Amino acid sequence: MTTLNGSAHSREQADKHITAMLGGPVADDTLRLLWTASQGDSALAYTLVRGGLELGELARHGELWRWGEAPDSVAVRWTELVESRATVLTDAQLEALERMVRPLAGPHEAIERARLTHADAVRLTPREHDVLGLLCEGLSAVAISRQLGLSSRTVTKHQERLYRKLGTSDRLNAVLLAQRLGIVGARS
Structure with a gap:
């Protein structure tokens, strides 16, 4: 597997590689989408481009190649x-x-299976799961402590462990990631 690191230079190389594969200019949002999906893995980028072309999801719109549902996809x-x-x-x-x-x-x-694998890798205790659920409802640490009968300091420690296990640094990102991974249900 040929990968490039996440530097700007590597992104430029990947952008040039994708543009060369398609033989013409590519919309910036499409380049970012393909970069994010492949993370610099040129074989994966090639497969994504080829698959997008086959499905009609990667098509010329005017002078630019764009990813998105084309009318004839x-x-x-x-x-x-x-x-x-x-x-x-x-x-x-x-x-x-x-x-x-x-x-x-x-x-x-x-x-979805990959997301479940990621969710399974995040080992939350039952109490951490309770705290996460209440964070998703928008409750503050003080409100959570009252509802669970814990001290505010204990709830704050649970939050810190949650953030560490999820690889986030704040409530919003923890909640969004937990919803995306299916650890908690997404609010409607």
């Missing part, structure tokens, strides 16, 4: 096909279509 075409026939499709047809699009769902399932 596979996902858009299949969605339109199913929606246009929704009232006449039989259960057997729906099951067959579901089997046919399963490969498109594979990456989503793999991403």
Whole structure:
């Protein structure tokens, strides 16, 4: 695996590599998206570019290459096909279509499994989980201490351990990461 570190020089190299692969200028947001997804791994960047081209998610918009649902992408075409026939499709047809699009769902399932792996790696105690849940509700350390019958200092220590285990330094990032990893439910 060929990787580059996160320096600006490495990003410039990756940007040039991606631009060369596509044979033309690439929108800044698309370059950032591909950089973030590949983290400088040129083989992974190549696979992402190739997959994006095959699915029609990476397409020219004007003079620039952009990532996003193009009107003729596979996902858009299949969605339109199913929606246009929704009232006449039989259960057997729906099951067959579901089997046919399963490969498109594979990456989503793999991403979810990776998130679960990350969530499993974060070993929270039951009390830390309680504190995290109350942090998600927006309660202060004082309010959490009252609700759980703990001292404010104890709650603050639980928060510090949570932040350390999640690799964050503040409440907002801890809550957002915990929601993204599925450790706590996202608020609607």
